[in-house]
Amino acid sequence: MTDLTNLGIAAIRDGVAKGDFTAVEVATAFNAAVAEANPALNAFIVTTPDHALAAAATVDAARAAGQSLGAMAGVPIGMKDLFATQGVQTTAASHILEGFVPHYESTVSQRLWNAGAGMLGKLNLDQFAMGSSNETSAFGNVISPWRAAGDTAARAPGGSSGGSSAAVSARIVAAATGTDTGGSIRQPAAFTGISGIKPTYGRCSRWGVVAFASSLDQAGPMARDVTDCAIMLEAMAGFDPKDATSLDLPVPAWSSALSDNLQGLKVGIPREYRLDGMDPDVAKSWDDGIAWLSDAGAEVVDISLPHTKYALPTYYIIAPAEASSNLARYDGVRYGLRDLPDGAGLQDMYAATRAAGFGAEVKRRIMIGTYVLSAGFYDAYYTQAQKVRTLIARDFEQAFQRVDVILTPTAPTSAFVLGQKSADPLEMYLNDVFSVPASLAGLPAMSVPAGLDRSGLPLGLHLIGRPFDEQGVLNAGLAIERRAGFAARPEKWW
Amino acid sequence: MSSYRIQGATGEWEVVIGLEVHAQISTQAKLFSGAATAFGAEPNTQVSLVDAAMPGMLPVPNAECIRQAVRTGLAINAVINPWSRFDRKNYFYADLPQGYQISQLYHPLVGEGAIEIVADDKKPDETKVIGVERIHVEQDAGKLMHDQHPTMSYVDLNRSGVALMEIVSRPDMTSPAEAGAYLTKLRTILRYVGSCDGNMDQGSMRADVNVSVRRAGEPLGTRTETKNVNSVRFVMATIEYEANRQVDVLEAGGKIVQETRLFDPDTGTTRSMRSKEDAHDYRYFPDPDLLPLVLDAAFIEECRASLPELPDAKRLRYATELGLSAYNAGVLTADAETARWFERLVTKSAALQGKSESDVARAASNWLTSELFGALNKLGKALLDSPVTPDAGAELLALVGDGTISGSIAKQVLEKMLDTGDAPGAIVEREGLKQTSDTGAIEAAVDAVLATNADKVDQYRGGKDALFGFFVGQTMKAMQGKGNPGLVNQVLKAKLG
Numbered sequence: 001m002t003d004l005t006n007l008g009i010a011a012i013r014d015g016v017a018k019g020d021f022t023a024v025e026v027a028t029a030f031n032a033a034v035a036e037a038n039p040a041l042n043a044f045i046v047t048t049p050d051h052a053l054a055a056a057a058t059v060d061a062a063r064a065a066g067q068s069l070g071a072m073a074g075v076p077i078g079m080k081d082l083f084a085t086q087g088v089q090t091t092a093a094s095h096i097l098e099g100f101v102p103h104y105e106s107t108v109s110q111r112l113w114n115a116g117a118g119m120l121g122k123l124n125l126d127q128f129a130m131g132s133s134n135e136t137s138a139f140g141n142v143i144s145p146w147r148a149a150g151d152t153a154a155r156a157p158g159g160s161s162g163g164s165s166a167a168v169s170a171r172i173v174a175a176a177t178g179t180d181t182g183g184s185i186r187q188p189a190a191f192t193g194i195s196g197i198k199p200t201y202g203r204c205s206r207w208g209v210v211a212f213a214s215s216l217d218q219a220g221p222m223a224r225d226v227t228d229c230a231i232m233l234e235a236m237a238g239f240d241p242k243d244a245t246s247l248d249l250p251v252p253a254w255s256s257a258l259s260d261n262l263q264g265l266k267v268g269i270p271r272e273y274r275l276d277g278m279d280p281d282v283a284k285s286w287d288d289g290i291a292w293l294s295d296a297g298a299e300v301v302d303i304s305l306p307h308t309k310y311a312l313p314t315y316y317i318i319a320p321a322e323a324s325s326n327l328a329r330y331d332g333v334r335y336g337l338r339d340l341p342d343g344a345g346l347q348d349m350y351a352a353t354r355a356a357g358f359g360a361e362v363k364r365r366i367m368i369g370t371y372v373l374s375a376g377f378y379d380a381y382y383t384q385a386q387k388v389r390t391l392i393a394r395d396f397e398q399a400f401q402r403v404d405v406i407l408t409p410t411a412p413t414s415a416f417v418l419g420q421k422s423a424d425p426l427e428m429y430l431n432d433v434f435s436v437p438a439s440l441a442g443l444p445a446m447s448v449p450a451g452l453d454r455s456g457l458p459l460g461l462h463l464i465g466r467p468f469d470e471q472g473v474l475n476a477g478l479a480i481e482r483r484a485g486f487a488a489r490p491e492k493w494w
Numbered sequence: 495m496s497s498y499r500i501q502g503a504t505g506e507w508e509v510v511i512g513l514e515v516h517a518q519i520s521t522q523a524k525l526f527s528g529a530a531t532a533f534g535a536e537p538n539t540q541v542s543l544v545d546a547a548m549p550g551m552l553p554v555p556n557a558e559c560i561r562q563a564v565r566t567g568l569a570i571n572a573v574i575n576p577w578s579r580f581d582r583k584n585y586f587y588a589d590l591p592q593g594y595q596i597s598q599l600y601h602p603l604v605g606e607g608a609i610e611i612v613a614d615d616k617k618p619d620e621t622k623v624i625g626v627e628r629i630h631v632e633q634d635a636g637k638l639m640h641d642q643h644p645t646m647s648y649v650d651l652n653r654s655g656v657a658l659m660e661i662v663s664r665p666d667m668t669s670p671a672e673a674g675a676y677l678t679k680l681r682t683i684l685r686y687v688g689s690c691d692g693n694m695d696q697g698s699m700r701a702d703v704n705v706s707v708r709r710a711g712e713p714l715g716t717r718t719e720t721k722n723v724n725s726v727r728f729v730m731a732t733i734e735y736e737a738n739r740q741v742d743v744l745e746a747g748g749k750i751v752q753e754t755r756l757f758d759p760d761t762g763t764t765r766s767m768r769s770k771e772d773a774h775d776y777r778y779f780p781d782p783d784l785l786p787l788v789l790d791a792a793f794i795e796e797c798r799a800s801l802p803e804l805p806d807a808k809r810l811r812y813a814t815e816l817g818l819s820a821y822n823a824g825v826l827t828a829d830a831e832t833a834r835w836f837e838r839l840v841t842k843s844a845a846l847q848g849k850s851e852s853d854v855a856r857a858a859s860n861w862l863t864s865e866l867f868g869a870l871n872k873l874g875k876a877l878l879d880s881p882v883t884p885d886a887g888a889e890l891l892a893l894v895g896d897g898t899i900s901g902s903i904a905k906q907v908l909e910k911m912l913d914t915g916d917a918p919g920a921i922v923e924r925e926g927l928k929q930t931s932d933t934g935a936i937e938a939a940v941d942a943v944l945a946t947n948a949d950k951v952d953q954y955r956g957g958k959d960a961l962f963g964f965f966v967g968q969t970m971k972a973m974q975g976k977g978n979p980g981l982v983n984q985v986l987k988a989k990l991g
Contacts, residue, residue, distance in 0.1 A: 084550045097549065104543060106550060206783075208550040215782035244554045244784050322782050325584050328593020329547040333649065346647075350586055373584070373777035382779060 016074035023056035023074030040494035047121035055118025073116030078176035081122035096357025106208025123163030134162030145490035149456035158188025183435025190410035190460025201442030202247035205240030230255035263297035268403030281453035296479035317385035324369025410460035498669030512665035518698035525657035526553030537650035547591035562689035572607025589636035597632035604629035625664030670730035816855035842888030
């Protein structure tokens with residue numbers, strides 16, 4: 001039998017349904033791949049081979065009994081360790097939650113299990129999803145399976161969903177969940193040559209997902225191609241009465257409506273995204289994308305999103321503000337780490353616990369967030385940022401009166417060498433420059449692989465759609481996927 | 495209207511009072527979680543994952559809590575804001591699992607309203623309107639227990655997330671009596687509406703008391719806020735103490751520090767808890783887990799339609815339609831249960847006597863406020879625990895009304911009813927208490943009384959009119975109280991002629 005780990009979601013599901021192989025065979029193959037690769041890649045914080053096997057056995061038994069199978073039946077996936085998983089340690093890659101085992105299951109993961117998926121393990125990430133390189137994890141950084149041509153330097157898998165991107169691109173999981181607050185699905189997808197979509201804010205329930213910035217956090221799939229993303233997003237999305245910001249809308253059958261025929265579609269190219277000193281390879285891949293969408297029948301339209309340059313500073317006020325409050329619950333009182341020095345009172349316990357439990361980047365954002373919400377600074381920072389956020393959303397509204405989908409690069413560079421940007425947080429934050437505006441506006445957006453740069457590293461193209469129009473984004477992504485013919489894979493060095 | 499003043503060494507001082515009342519909303523479930531809210535449950539048995547702020551847990555507003563707050567707002571004629579929003583109030587404490595309280599700072603659910611009070615029961619016509627600035631809804635915190643372990647404090651999260659209304663008055667009160675009347679009236683309204691049980695001893699209603707003093711005509715002085723005072727009496731004591739303390743400080747040349755204080759019920763004094771300098775910076779901001787709360791007109795109208803007749807309207811109706819005295823109308827509407835009891839009494843009385851409610855209401859109100867309340871008082875019982883039901887009371891009044899028994903016999907019957915729980919008709923029958931309207935029997939009794947008191951008959955005829963009452967009393971006594979008083983009078987008048 002060929003290596004089952006070469007198969008993605010659709011192929012596994014269909015193969016299991018047809019009886020070409022069993023779900024247990026698939027799970028076994030992936031478990032072995034995980035065991036082999038993880039010491040080198042550090043993509044998983046914990047592995048759960050038994051969970052994957054048990055889910056697979058259930059699927060095989062259901063098939064044997066002639067029962068109908070779910071949309072993800074027999075598909076072993078990785079679960080970003082930001083989703084609470086019942087009975088399995090859930091850490092957000094932070095020491096403060098090390099050893100925390102929830103007795104509840106997040107809505108999104110539960111939906112995936114209901115669809116027949118199994119869990120290979122909990123994937124590493126930037127601590128509390130704060131980072132663009134996975135270097136802020138308390139469990140060591142993930143190493144990308146990708147290397148530049150003629151270079152063995154360890155590279156960033158992107159972040160914060162870096163465990164997810166590394167595992168999908170190394171083909172040790174069929175797909176993985178990600179979460180995206182300012183680009184945490186799309187940037188790592190671009191860095192590793194895979195596809196990933198952040199749906200419209202509210203499509204996927206946030207219930208049971210460790211919160212970073214509530215008004216921005218949104219879960220989505222990271223997979224090998226656009227079709228797999230569509231299938232998995234259908235399984236993840238849906239109204240959840242336990243999340244007050246959940247969209248009470250039916251989930252469209254995105255996967256069966258996929259089409260790369262873009263006749264009559266208008267694609268906007270925002271001039272503000274063409275930055276001075278843009279990496280020529282990134283610029284070229286953007287031009288390639290324009291040509292491919294044009295070839296698929298779309299009309300290309302120049303547009304302006306005038307407030308784009310304020311997006312990053314706006315994001316770095318709003319997201320830390322929300323985080324500073326969301327992370328207050330990690331106080332050593334009820335669960336997780338408690339550092340109680342001799343003779344310590346309550347305040348001392350808070351200080352010791354949070355000093356020991358949170359990493360440097362998390363502390364930095366808590367401090368920024370606390371500062372911008374403080375009396376005397378609130379209006380100058382937080383209120384102002386909310387106003388700008390409204391203007392950014394309005395930019396998109398106006399653009400979407402003229403165009404149906406917007407094409408930009410996903411990230412300003414390909415994957416950088418680990419350590420290269422960790423000394424300067426501002427340089428790290430620039431990774432999100434193209435992805436953050438869509439997050440602030442709550443729009444669906446995805447990254448699809450476009451090609452390799454001069455060093456042989458993947459570059460992604462970024463599609464932004466109207467609210468609720470995941471279909472438009474997926475279709476444009478499919479059109480690029482079919483024309484880009486991206487078939488490169490990381491050479492196996494682990 | 496209030497003439498309450500503090501007499502300082504250097505002259506008179508006025509007191510200015512504002513109250514922030516926290517009222518627990520009477521619902522089965524908490525504000526943002528499905529957990530139950532029973533009082534007195536074992537620690538940490540009424541706690542959901544949301545209340546314990548487990549990772550990834552999210553608040554979802556409980557529509558019933560919102561409904562009750564809107565009904566409360568409508569009951570005080572307040573503006574209902576169709577668009578409101580929840581904000582986070584951030585601070586660290588062990589009884590606050592989220593590290594923030596979900597409240598409403600910037601856009602409260604309920605805006606301006608008003609409550610009319612009567613500060614002095616003896617002057618029921620002297621009313622004053624106290625402004626209510628706003629009502630917002632928020633979560634309660636948990637409770638620390640310091641007596642469970644020698645060196646550690648324990649946390650009980652049963653109250654964590656329980657829905658509160660914070661009802662903020664204008665600084666419109668100027669005496670402890672007014673503050674007491676406001677709090678009592680507010681509690682009455684809440685109980686009528688059913689949005690809060692008003693049980694201050696169980697903590698479901700408590701007040702933060704803002705007090706300042708000033709010379710007449712001067713601008714407002716610096717205020718202090720005494721937190722979590724949990725009875726009407728303590729609120730009044732807090733004001734009394736705090737106002738006098740402030741006058742003493744000012745007259746000694748000192749300054750009032752804006753601070754949070756605590757009331758000590760054992761000593762009746764307040765003491766400083768923390769000053770403005772070490773006040774928290776709560777970093778309020780809109781809760782991003784929650785969408786703005788948008789109410790449509792139909793929902794607000796449904797809330798309005800669901801309101802019962804409120805105390806002010808009821809009091810007015812009792813006075814104008816039923817002809818009750820202002821005092822009785824006030825007493826009988828002071829709480830919903832008493833009013834309900836009274837209305838049943840009136841309805842049943844009217845039915846039994848074949849009269850209109852307005853014809854029987856006055857007698858019923860007098861009987862209830864003087865006879866039954868008095869008797870229950872002696873027994874140490876509340877109206878709700880009364881062995882006499884409104885229907886039995888109506889039966890008793892009907893027996894008086896149709897002349898079966900006299901008013902004085904009715905008192906005896908009531909005592910037996912309270913004693914035995916038996917119906918008044920059965921008691922009258924069993925004890926042979928029926929009033930006699932037999933003129934022959936009355937004439938015989940009158941003749942006997944006049945014969946044995948011939949000297950007094952002479953004095954009466956000589957002009958000592960006051961003796962008439964004596965003859966009535968003697969006749970009634972001779973008839974064991976059963977003589978029809980009207981007939982007794984009539985016969986006596988005729989015979990004494």
